[in-house]
Amino acid sequence: MNIDLAGQTAIVTGSSTGLGRACAIGLAAEGMNVVINYHSSKEEADDTAEVISEAGGRAIVVQADVSKEDDVARLFQACADAYGHLDVLVANAGLQADAAFTEMTLAEWNRVINVDLTGQFLCCREAARVFRRQGVHGHSKSAGKIICMSSVHDEIPWAGHVNYAAAKGGVKMLMESMAQELAADKIRVNAISPGAIRTDINKAAWSTEQAMEKLLQLVPYGRIGEGEDIANLCAFLASDVSDYITGATIYIDGGMMLYPGFRFGG
Ligand code: NAI
Ligand code: BGC
Numbered sequence: 035m036n037i038d039l040a041g042q043t044a045i046v047t048g049s050s051t052g053l054g055r056a057c058a059i060g061l062a063a064e065g066m067n068v069v070i071n072y073h074s075s076k077e078e079a080d081d082t083a084e085v086i087s088e089a090g091g092r093a094i095v096v097q098a099d100v101s102k103e104d105d106v107a108r109l110f111q112a113c114a115d116a117y118g119h120l121d122v123l124v125a126n127a128g129l130q131a132d133a134a135f136t137e138m139t140l141a142e143w144n145r146v147i148n149v150d151l152t153g154q155f156l157c158c159r160e161a162a163r164v165f166r167r168q169g170v171h172g173h174s175k176s177a178g179k180i181i182c183m184s185s186v187h188d189e190i191p192w193a194g195h196v197n198y199a200a201a202k203g204g205v206k207m208l209m210e211s212m213a214q215e216l217a218a219d220k221i222r223v224n225a226i227s228p229g230a231i232r233t234d235i236n237k238a239a240w241s242t243e244q245a246m247e248k249l250l251q252l253v254p255y256g257r258i259g260e261g262e263d264i265a266n267l268c269a270f271l272a273s274d275v276s277d278y279i280t281g282a283t284i285y286i287d288g289g290m291m292l293y294p295g296f297r298f299g300g
Contacts, residue, residue: 037273040065042173043117044272045109047071047100047157048127050079052233053183056261057124057268058082062091064269066122069113070095073127100127100153110160121173122272123161125154126183130198130235143197150201151208154182158212158223165221175274177220182209184225186287202227206283213281222280224271229287231259254297255288 043066049058050072059082062068068086070093072079079095086093096112098105113120128150131142158180165178185198188206192199205225213223230249232240239249240258250256267286270276285291 035275037064037269037275039121039269039273041067042121042272043067043069043113043119044122044124045069045071045113045120045157045161046124046126047098047109047153048073049124050075050082052235053228053231053261053264054124054126055082056265057126058093059085059089060262060265060269061122061124061272062086062093063089064273066091066272067117068093069109069116071098071100071109071127073097073099100125100157101148103156106153106156106160109157110164114164119168119171119173120161120164120178122179122181123157124181124183124268124272125157125161127153127157128183128201128235130195132195132198134194135196138197146197146201147204150198151204154205155208158182158208162212162216162219162221165216166219170220175220175277176222178222179272180209180212180216180221180223181268181271182223182225184209184227184283186227186229186285186290188225188227188283189285189291209283210281217280222271222277224276224279224281225283226264226267226271227283227285227287228259228264229253229285229290231261231264233261252290252294253288254290254292254294257288259286259288 046058048054083093098109185202188202
């Protein structure tokens with residue numbers, strides 16, 4: 035199996051930290067030109083770019099809020115200016131704003147829907163337009179690949195996080211409907227749905243021994259995930275090795291989707 039991504043270009047949203055950073059570094063290691071998008075942490079974005087260039091890769095850094103249409107247009111224009119073409123979008127940027135359902139404010143609801151769902155719509159729409167214009171152009175068997183960063187919570191209901199679960203559930207249908215609509219253009223659309231992976235978004239769930247012990251009750255495989263686990267899957271979905279896969283959600287979760295409570299009863 036040869037994951038050959040040399041000369042292809044990827045935009046990875048929200049890639050100054052966490053899973054986006056890991057995917058950007060992983061794709062660059064496979065030879066891709068990478069656009070590192072960040073919202074507010076320029077220093078961390080520059081650091082991601084530095085890691086890539088020190089390893090011999092190519093990266094540029096672009097600030098943009100994925101929930102704003104003009105920012106997204108500017109992000110894709112910066113990619114075109116720097117590299118001239120685009121092959122992969124990793125729609126990764128996301129956040130949580132947790133609250134008990136009856137306490138959740140409209141602002142908390144909107145914030146998560148705007149970034150985690152509308153942000154994916156805006157970035158995917160822009161990518162699909164570029165891919166359609168380019169067509170199949172020699173770098174890959176497809177005209178382009180979209181990878182949506184979803185979550186096990188596109189399937190597992192999550193008390194205290196209804197805004198987030200609703201957004202990720204929305205991402206699932208967004209991804210599948212796009213895949214259906216864009217397949218004739220040779221555009222592949224898939225989702226990565228991680229379980230608990232060690233990043234800032236869920237630090238409270240793994241950073242103390244007690245919290246980790248509780249979290250691991252939900253993970254039959256007995257460890258939480260690392261950025262590299264996601265980056266490896268991302269490179270697979272970006273490459274022609276997965277050319278016949280579209281509209282798929284790949285759960286990467288150490289078994290979190292397997293009703294772990296049933297190990298002890300039922
Ligand atoms: P993170 O907090 O390290 O990364 C999220 C990134 O998105 C940050 O760099 C943040 O600045 C960026 N971002 C937030 N709002 C933005 C905006 N409006 N415009 C552009 N960028 C923005 O957390 P993590 O874990 O790396 O999250 C990445 C994605 O993975 C998210 O979509 C999250 O929902 C998803 N995910 C994470 C899991 C985990 O266990 N870490 C599990 C399942 C899904
Ligand atoms: C959330 C994390 C959580 C994981 C598993 C992700 O979508 O962002 O906070 O640890 O799902 O529940």
